[in-house]
Amino acid sequence: MVDNSTKDTPVPAQSAGDGDQMQASPSDARGKSAPEETTPDIPDILPVLPVRDVIIFNHMILPLFIGREKSVKAVESALNEGRYLLVVAQKEEGTEEPGIDELYTVGTVVQVMRLLKMPDSRIKILVQGVGRARITAYRQENPYLEAVIRNIPEIAPENNPPVEALLRAVREQSEKIFSLRGLSSPDMMAVLQNVDDCGRLADLIAANMRLKVADAQRILEAEDSVERLSLVNAQLQHELEVATVQAKIQSSAKEGMDKAQKDYYLREQLKAIRHELGEEGEEEEEDLELLKKALEKAGLPKDVRKEANKQLRRLSGMHTDSSEANVVRTYLDWLAELPWKKLSRDRLDIAYAKEVLDEDHCGLFKVKDRILEFLSVRKLNPRSKGPILCFTGPPGVGKTSLGRSIARALGRKFQRLSLGGMHDEAEIRGHRRTYIGAMPGRIIQALKQAGTRNPVIVLDEVDKLGTDFRGDPSSALLEVLDPEQNHTFSDHYLNVPFDLSRVMFLCTANQLEPIPPALRDRMEVISLTGYTMQEKVEIAVKHLLPKKISESGLAGSKVEIGKAAIETVIKEYTREAGLRNLEREIAAVCRKLARRKAEGKKGDFTVMPEDISKLLGAPRFMEEEKEKRLLPGIALGLAWTPSGGEVLTIEVSIMKGKGGLTLTGQLGDVMKESAQAAVSYIRSRADRLGIDPGFAVKQDIHIHVPAGATPKDGPSAGITLTTALISALSGRSVSADYCMTGEITLQGRVLPVGGIKEKILAGVARGLKHVILPQQNKKDLEDVPKDLLRRISVHHVHQYDELLSLVFENATGKPAPKKSGGSGRTVRKN
Numbered sequence: 001m002v003d004n005s006t007k008d009t010p011v012p013a014q015s016a017g018d019g020d021q022m023q024a025s026p027s028d029a030r031g032k033s034a035p036e037e038t039t040p041d042i043p044d045i046l047p048v049l050p051v052r053d054v055i056i057f058n059h060m061i062l063p064l065f066i067g068r069e070k071s072v073k074a075v076e077s078a079l080n081e082g083r084y085l086l087v088v089a090q091k092e093e094g095t096e097e098p099g100i101d102e103l104y105t106v107g108t109v110v111q112v113m114r115l116l117k118m119p120d121s122r123i124k125i126l127v128q129g130v131g132r133a134r135i136t137a138y139r140q141e142n143p144y145l146e147a148v149i150r151n152i153p154e155i156a157p158e159n160n161p162p163v164e165a166l167l168r169a170v171r172e173q174s175e176k177i178f179s180l181r182g183l184s185s186p187d188m189m190a191v192l193q194n195v196d197d198c199g200r201l202a203d204l205i206a207a208n209m210r211l212k213v214a215d216a217q218r219i220l221e222a223e224d225s226v227e228r229l230s231l232v233n234a235q236l237q238h239e240l241e242v243a244t245v246q247a248k249i250q251s252s253a254k255e256g257m258d259k260a261q262k263d264y265y266l267r268e269q270l271k272a273i274r275h276e277l278g279e280e281g282e283e284e285e286e287d288l289e290l291l292k293k294a295l296e297k298a299g300l301p302k303d304v305r306k307e308a309n310k311q312l313r314r315l316s317g318m319h320t321d322s323s324e325a326n327v328v329r330t331y332l333d334w335l336a337e338l339p340w341k342k343l344s345r346d347r348l349d350i351a352y353a354k355e356v357l358d359e360d361h362c363g364l365f366k367v368k369d370r371i372l373e374f375l376s377v378r379k380l381n382p383r384s385k386g387p388i389l390c391f392t393g394p395p396g397v398g399k400t401s402l403g404r405s406i407a408r409a410l411g412r413k414f415q416r417l418s419l420g421g422m423h424d425e426a427e428i429r430g431h432r433r434t435y436i437g438a439m440p441g442r443i444i445q446a447l448k449q450a451g452t453r454n455p456v457i458v459l460d461e462v463d464k465l466g467t468d469f470r471g472d473p474s475s476a477l478l479e480v481l482d483p484e485q486n487h488t489f490s491d492h493y494l495n496v497p498f499d500l501s502r503v504m505f506l507c508t509a510n511q512l513e514p515i516p517p518a519l520r521d522r523m524e525v526i527s528l529t530g531y532t533m534q535e536k537v538e539i540a541v542k543h544l545l546p547k548k549i550s551e552s553g554l555a556g557s558k559v560e561i562g563k564a565a566i567e568t569v570i571k572e573y574t575r576e577a578g579l580r581n582l583e584r585e586i587a588a589v590c591r592k593l594a595r596r597k598a599e600g601k602k603g604d605f606t607v608m609p610e611d612i613s614k615l616l617g618a619p620r621f622m623e624e625e626k627e628k629r630l631l632p633g634i635a636l637g638l639a640w641t642p643s644g645g646e647v648l649t650i651e652v653s654i655m656k657g658k659g660g661l662t663l664t665g666q667l668g669d670v671m672k673e674s675a676q677a678a679v680s681y682i683r684s685r686a687d688r689l690g691i692d693p694g695f696a697v698k699q700d701i702h703i704h705v706p707a708g709a710t711p712k713d714g715p716s717a718g719i720t721l722t723t724a725l726i727s728a729l730s731g732r733s734v735s736a737d738y739c740m741t742g743e744i745t746l747q748g749r750v751l752p753v754g755g756i757k758e759k760i761l762a763g764v765a766r767g768l769k770h771v772i773l774p775q776q777n778k779k780d781l782e783d784v785p786k787d788l789l790r791r792i793s794v795h796h797v798h799q800y801d802e803l804l805s806l807v808f809e810n811a812t813g814k815p816a817p818k819k820s821g822g823s824g825r826t827v828r829k830n
Contacts (some may be wrong), residue, residue, distance in 0.1 A: 013404065038128055042109050047074035048135070048145035052093045055216035057203035058129045058154075067122045068097070074144040075112065075125060083112045086133055086149055089213055100145070104740070105135045106152070106221045116747065129203075133222065154199050158225050163198065166229055169678035173236040174205060180243040199225030202232045209235060288316055291332055299341035304496045308335050327433060334440060334494065337448055343451045343502065347411035348379040359661045360405040361398055362542070363535045366783065367391070367526050370525040371406055373510040390462070390507040390520075393528030396578020396643075399508040400460055402528075407456035415446040420461035425471025426597055428480065429492035440493040441479060441784045454502035462519075463509035474516050481505055481522045502630040529757045530577030530644050532785055533570060533765070544583050557597060558604040568609040572619035577644040577758070584752040589615050630736045633728030635807075637720030638741040638771070639712070639764060640755030645762030647739060649706055650720050654729035657700030665705030668713025675703055678722040680746055681800070682729065689804075691729045701725070716753040718744035719772070719800060723807060739763045740772035752776035757784050764791050771795070 013727055034489065049064075049071055056062055078085045089108035090098045111126035117123050133149040140146045157163050171192050178188065195201045206219050215235060224230040249370045288776055295308050311328050318325040348355070353375050357368045370389070377384050391399040400416065407414035422428075430441035439445070446457055465474045479485050486500035507523055509515060531539065541563065550560050569589075574581040592615045613619065630636075637648040661674050661679060679701065686693040703721065705712055719742045727734050743751040752774045763771050775798040797803050 006817050016335060017362075038113075042084060042131060042133070042149075042151055042501075043082060044086055044150075045139060045146060045148055046109065047077045048086050048103070048107075048138075048147050049085045050090055050098050050103055050145070051072050051087055052090045052095075053213060054086050055089055055206075055211070055213060055220055056110060056129045057129070057207045057220065059200070059203060059556060060108075060129045060207045061113075061126065062128075063124060063126050065118075065122055065124055070097075070144045072123060074146075075115070075123060077144060078112055079115065079148075084130075085110050085127070086135070086147060087111060087127070088135070089217060092428065093213070093663035100138050100141065101540065103135075104217055104221075106217070107133060107135070108220070109133050109149070109151075152223055154197075155223075157198055157224075158666070163226060166226065166233065167196070167198065167201065169228060170201060170205065170233050170236060173233070173240055173311040177240055177243050179234065180240075180247045186201065197225070198229045205232050205236070209239065211235060232560065277530050288312065291315075291329070291336065294336035295332065298338065299336065301340065301350075301497075304335065304340070307496050308332060312813050314763075315557075320744075331433060331493075332445075334448070334495075338444065338498070339447060339451055339453045340498075343454050344410075344412045344453050346375075346378060346411070346454075348375055350375055350379070353409035356409040357405055358409075361402060362538045363531060364398070364402070364528060367402060367528065370524075370526060371409065375410070383503050388481045388483065388505050388507070388523045390509060390515075390523035390525045391528055392509045392512055392525060393532060394577035395510060396576060396580035397528045397530055398578070399528060400458055403456055403458035403506040403508075406504070410456065410504070411597075412504070413450040413452050413455040414458075415450050415455050416458045416460055417442050417446060418460045419473065420464040421466060422473045423466040423468045425473050425476045428473050428476035430491040432492045433495075438493055440491050441476075441491070444491050444494065444498065446501075447498075453499065454504070456504045456506065459505060459507045461509065462507040463511050463514040474519050477519055477521065481507075481519065488619075505702070529755070529783070531579065532761055532788065533567065533789065534785075536570050536579065536582060537563050537566050539579060540570075540586060542583060544579065548583070548587045548590045552587070552596055554590060554592040554597065554605070557593075559590070559593060559607075560604065561586075561607040562609075564609045565607050565612055567618070568612045572612070572621055573616055575621050575644075585616060627736050630727075630734050632731050632733050635722060635724035635727060635734045636736075636739040636740050636768070637717045639714070639716060640758050645758030645760070646760050647766045648712075648717065648720065650717065650724045651704045651706070653702045653704075653723040654728050655700045655702065656698070659695075659697045660700040662700070662702040664702070665707060665708045666711045668711065670715055671705075671713050671717055674715055674744065675716040675721050676748055677724055677744060678718065681722060681748055682725055684746070685748070689726055691726070695729055701728075714753075715743035715751070716755075718740045718742060719750055719803060722800060723803070726804075727808070732808045734807050735770075737769040738772065739766070739768050739770070740803070740807070742774040742777075742797075743771070744800055750774045750797050750800055750803075751824060756780040759812075760784055760788055760792065760794075764788055769793060770806070772797060772806065 034371070039436050049066075050068075051064065054062075066075055074613065087110050088103045088105075090349045091102050091104060093097075095102055108129045108132045110129050112127055114126040116125075130156075132152040135147045136150050137148045138145065140147060150472050150539075152178045174192060175189060192201070195204060200369075202219065202225065206216060209232075211219075215718060219235075222231060236390060292312060295305070295312075300308055311332055315325060315328045315332070318328070348578075350372055354368070354372060357364075357371060361368070374387055391402060393399060403416070404414050426441065428441045428443060430444060431438035440448075440463055443457070447453065447455065450457075459477070462477075465477075466472070479489055480500060483501060486503075489500045490495040490497050512520060512525065545559075545561060546564075549555060567583050567587075570582060573585045576582070589607060593607075596605070632653040633654070635650050637650055639646050661675070663675055668676075679696075682689060682691065683693070683696050686695070690696075703724070705717075719740050722744050723734055723740065741753055741756075743753055745751065756773065756777050757780070760771060768795045772795045775796045778796050781794065795806060797806075
């Protein structure tokens, strides 16, 4: 290595350590005459030359560049006193000025044979190892290192079988390494065979191996020559393993290249033979004939058949190895594999379809009725077009699985396309064939996979489509989902029309708002609001529990989880409209039971409600208890959330002030405006409500909705805010059995709101007895299960004045009696 004026390192030229090929020193070349040489008279005190990255062995001739000032002075001292130096390796290669503690204690005594001064103030010396020595003490450190040494004598071992076996093993392994590396030569083998001394052979081989400094130093320090040769033998074994693996890798790579060349030559010879026999082009003609037959069997429409024949003629005139031929062949393969005329036979058995839908899903009566209506129309009019249904609702209510059940009821193939996060229009319409790697869109791919022209295709998460510079996928869906246009749907890759009118498209979405109006207009929206407690329990018993018992390996055991235990899981560990978290919790219970069985517990497993907390831990949700009596200024409202309905407590406090209005609880803009409208309504009717009209300038109002970490918005709390304000300003309490929802106007009209089913569910779950709804929401009670309406009384109001006599208690703590003549708008459902 070149020092660049700061390092003392060997130069690769003539270096015995450079490469794999051994290079014998002059004494090695003389063979057996070498042991007869006399050991030179080496002084006991010698200059020390630190080197890095190299170990010099006996009889090794090596050039060195000297650049460090101390090292140059050590060489000059050696030239003046017998030309002997002690070369010692550094322990750390990166040390620029090593101290005596940073040098090994065993080194090699070398004789300086030549010296050459370089133009950059460095010197180049040629040295030869003459013996090994151990440093016993340092005499000086400046101006150069000088040490007292003890020569390590070379003791020849007795010639016995173990020594002879070791010599042979070392020679054989060396020969194998040279053979694997392609470096074997008769002269080199002769040198190895002529060296019988263990120490000389160890030094010769070690000097020509790629050894780390620490490994080479360990060999150098071994005083016994047999031990030194054993260490060399161990290094040779490791090197032989590496060389064998390297040769195997090179051979495998060469075989791969040889096979590719061989295949090329054989193909060229085959072409030449066919040309001589006059059979050239027969194989290509056979392929074209097979492709032509496949296109004929596909039942292509007339205009598609015309395009296919055109591409066939183009393909017949192309060279088979050209890239254009591969593009055309792939295109024709797509045309041949698409189901142009193959249709699944619809199973138009209304009773069977109802049985399948009831088996797979509990509740969802409106959806099931719509599917049965479609089957009835198809049974009476087989040419009717497929509907475009869009199921909307919270996650986990069964939108996607409903599509699978519909396909099973109809006897059709089922395909699902996830549209969430899709940004590229080409995902729908396909890529044009001019692009490299072009493919049809996912609609055409789904039809190919289904193998029929009338499958059920679910377009999942249609409300999560994206838009960027690559196009708008929702615009591409306009043609797909329009029954008046999709009979001539054109994919960019196919560039021919394909009839999608027989496909039954089902879309799913969590929310309707993100869907573009033009796309929403093409779909029939069916809302899946969520499941009641009874429906969740029934689904868990019929579907979720058997599935999780089987997945947990408990199929052979008797596992009983009663309805009461499942209700406990639903109430205390889930808060959702769907079933996904319920499924996870049931799976967790089954895993706990599976562990008990795996640990050796035998017998049946029965889970009671009190066991749930032991299996699942502390409850995550606690149902708020119904209060027996509300304080003035508190009213109960109903709210809709993506996970279902909730009972909302609204609190109002009145303080002396100047008419300020404070709203807290992370209320949105719509809810804040509802509060301001409620205040204005009360001010305009203060006298009739028995409230001091001057409250707007003498008192401050603070409205708070608890659970302040949860954002809240929407107009549904309008009448609840008004009721809480009247209660606080008049000092009258609201009945604790009443909850309400509805938007209020400045004139006191109560406007309709959404989420009626979920809100009633929440009120029943809290144990409330009465719910007040807007008059125009009367129609929404059709979607509410009758068993819920038996547990709560529903009151419809059109004006807020109708609500006052219902909710405010009299002195006895009961709601005030209803005034005569105003009962026409109040309805009670039992």
